[in-house]
Amino acid sequence: MPVSTFRAEFLDTVSGLARGAASPGLALFLWLLCVGAAWAGEWLPLANDGIHDPRSRAVKILQQPREALQGLTPDHAGNQVRWVQVLEKGEIRPREKLFPQTVVQKLDLDVILDAKGGMPAVRFPHRPHTEWLDCVNCHDGLFAKSVGQSKISMFKILQGEQCGVCHGAVAFPLTECARCHSIPRPGQSKPVIPAGIDPRIHQAIGQGQK
Amino acid sequence: MKILSKLRASIAVAAVLILSAVMFVDINDAQAEYGDVVINNYSDGAGMRPVVFPHWFHRVRFRCKVCHADLGFKFQAGGNEINMVKIIDGQFCGACHNGDIAWSVENCNLCHSGKPGTPTQVHESTVQKLAQPSGAKK
Secondary structure, three states, X not given: OOHHHHHHHHHHHHHHHHHHOOOHHHHHHHHHHHHHHHHHOOOOOHHHOOOXXXXXXXXXXXXXXXXXXXXOOEOXXXXXXXXXXXXXXXXXXXXXXXXXXXXXXXXXXXXXEOOOOOOOEEEEEHHHHHHHOOHHHHEOOOEOOOOOOOOOOHHHHHOOOHHHHOEOOOEOOOOOHHHHEEEOOOOOOOOOOOOOOOHHHOOOOOOOOO | OHHHHHHHHHHHHHHXXXXXXXXXXXXXXXXXXXXXXXXXXXXXXXXXXXXXXOHHHHHHHEOHHHHHHHOOOOOOOOOOOOOHXXXXXXXXXXXXXXXXXXXXOOOHHHHOOEOOOOOOEEOOOHHHHHOOOOOOOO
């Protein structure tokens, strides 16, 4: 759904909540909060993004993020674009190769990785990954080809190794725990946040999930 | 009158709540787009602005594999030792930025558009956000 409808629905829900609430103060608070959220969710113009030199003429010529990204399926993290869905739905059609001799390889195979420490198991889907990437990008450098041969750890991932080469830099960020840790253990209805971990970094189950 | 004072009180409560909410918002001085890469291996030394590479712009038009498999870009900001001789020779950026697929190298300032002195980095990376050592240069 386009961003504008998404926002409109969100605003409707919030104002509905506010009308139901007894206190006008609460209504005002909710309204201001949602205006604030909409403001914070905007893509910044290149001239104010903190890394472009505002005196460079490039900031007037280059495409602005807002222009390129505002019509795409929205997300609440990263570029605020759900890149995998955007590609699946055909909202963008990025080229697969530059050279005619390049062989495009794709694989539809899910790997389930059991996590230690009570987190839900990880489902790694090859299909969306091979839509974007080639086999050689991960194999055999970052990961071995056979299941169980790579010792994957969140410690390494958070340092920018293994999955963290992309996730946390260009693909959805590492604060989206439940997108990978998506398979509940028996008896769990949803991912359980271990004690001592800040619950703000966990995404509510069902929200933004595919 | 009673309703009015009640309204005033609730507005005051709302103001306090909003202020406390604002305090939780992480305000960075730089808020570039997620995945923007700054490359400053040689630029500062050569008197040019550092290069800003926007991943978001390029992935709308090319899949990751085009640059990271076919063209051999490593997954490391600043790790490719790109220089203008290689680009003019058709390597790295020069595979497209040749006036054929994308603009050619005489448009220096379109890539070399970063704030002078900005270090090589992947902007808004989780590592940068969560694991930045205290007192480190941004």
